[in-house]
Amino acid sequence: MSSSEFDFDTRQIHAGTGVDAEFGSRLTPIYQTAGFVFDSFADGQGRFDGTVPGQAYARTDNPTNAAVARRLADLEGGIGGLLTASGTAAIALTLNALVTAGDHVLATASLYEGTKTLFANSFGRQGVEIELVSADASDDEWRRRVRPTTKALFTETIPNPKNDVVDLERFAGIAHAAGIPLIVDNTVATPYLNRPIEHGADIVIHSTSKWISGHGAVLGGVVIDSGSFDWASQETRYPQLTLPSARGRASFVERFGRFAFLTYLRSVTALDYGPTLPPTSAFMILQGIETLSLRMDRHVANSLALAQWLEHQENVTSVDYPGLVQSPYYARAQKYLPKGAGAVVTFELAGGVEAARAFIDSLQLISKMTHLGDVRTLAIHTGSTIHGHLTEEERLAIGITPGTIRLSVGLESVRDLRHDLERAVAAAAAAASEAEVEASLSDEAVSAA
The missing domain is CATH 3.90.1150.10 (Aspartate Aminotransferase, domain 1)
Structure with a gap:
């Protein structure tokens, strides 16, 4: 199903899923399993190195979760997504995929307090400085605060709780002029009210616990990649994506192209930290998306x-x-x-x-x-x-x-x-x-x- 063929109301019901091939189930099944059987030696190797489609281990993905991520990516206009155990986990994974000790991130000061606490406490202890700047500060002030170690600009579409709507196109311009991605938490707006990728965002995050599920019964988060950021042009800033590995393996950009960040997020950061969303929760989120x-x-x-x-x-x-x-x-x-x-x-x-x-x-x-x-x-x-x-x-x-x-x-x-x-x-x-x-x-x- 293509975004250009069907309206939002249709895609929120159908995108990313189909009839179960084995039993004909119309609803996406709950794949309650810790692992997946490989067809062969080569199949197992390929699933682990990302060259063969399919799940390698449930810590990084699950067919139920993957279906939900595909639907949300479609609704946001991204190339793909990754479900996480919470919205906070989605933020933490995204930034951990981009930064290392000594790095710097710019963020608007009006963020949700829980996000600011994550930035100050956990990222602060890791030696990552996340600098909060007023969204009303001038473009010159924002540009002045960019450093060689700055790895991202983070904001929210509608900051909670004061509702001071952010000028996404302005911040996309600031971020891209600096050679860094714009990351937008779109939880309060949802993809129905706003799609940040259409306004220049590179990565979109949601707490799926909120309006996306709608029923207050589950926790969850998602990271959606636009596939539009040119990681290859920033070789020294993001060596984990642009340079060969220590063992001489080709870079993520070389192997996966516009899917480089999303593949790194899934196969490295999510695998290392393991904030896995249970497939039962993914199934419940999927029911919420449909309405x-x-x-x-x-x-x-x-x-x-x-x-x-x-x-x-x-x-x-x-x-x-x-x-x-x-x-x-x-x-x-x-x-x-x-x-x-x-x-x-x-x-x-x-x-x-x-x-x-x-x-x-x-x-x-x-x-x-x-x-x-x-x-x-x-x-x-x-x-x-x-x-x-x-x-x-x-x-x-x-x-x-x-x-x-x-x-x-x-x-x-x-x-x-x-x-x-x-x-x-x-x-x-x-x-x-x-x-x-x-x-x-x-x-x-x-x-x-």
Whole structure:
């Protein structure tokens, strides 16, 4: 099935799979096996060196997983993909395939906090510096920060939780002028709302645990290669891909051409680290993909409706959602997200932590939990959870105030969701008023003393 022949809605159901040849199963089977029998000596050798198609060992691939990766690669417009045990594993594998101790990576500063923690902790201990730069910094500032040891530029389509939509074409230009690939985490947008490869991205990453699966039942990740980056032109920067091995074997670029990075990722990095996704999880992700466009239309409609309602609530001081006309990212969202601005709505309550506490504790329909992309609507106070390890000053610097709440908007009736929010916002307002009275009485007592 070719991307040029069929629409997205059709390919999300059919791409990358077919009828099982042996038993005629219409659904992709779950290949629950640790290994695969080789037809011959030559077949085994070829599967291990990548010259013969087929699985060598389940640590690096599985027919169920491969089918899911093919479908996602098709939807994103890539040449292929690799499933991993989580979105974080997908990020870690991708960068580990490109960097070594002493190397440098540029990244936009508005990234998801878990990704920034991975960069600072694990990659920091490995001697890799991942430098965070404001996405609003000038092109000259970004170019100035490129070093001979810089190996990639990393960003997100819609950064979580503040929704400050990134100008992908601009960063593709910066990266390619520097001779490095642009890596984009497209989790929040999904390939239905945005396909970064069409805007110059070289590698696309997803946490398939989120909207791609949609049901909140599995963890998973995927790395998708565009096949467009010219690794051969950067011989000294990526010797693991462009130079012969220590044993004199031809380079990955020479042997695999535009599949060089993806083959290296699968046969070296994934094999070494082993973040394998179980085929049962891959099967469940595949079921979610088949309804992606239908779900995203509803996610987006609900999110916009709730964001518009929240911006008119007296006790809500700000709403971060790029689908709102007054959002500073509205124009960019119209360019990069014409089908909708995603399903994360972040807002600030007046009254700080006590208002946020009352809001969260008053929710009845909306689930109080950390996750994104579920069919259920989820709410979390980010300052005490996701960003809880930061100092107050650090939180404020990235726009996380004591009253910040993040919603992952689900598929429920928007009327029912609004009723739940009405009750919680009212409780937050009452708590804020009570805290204000207590603070006033305390001030009067201090003055009297």
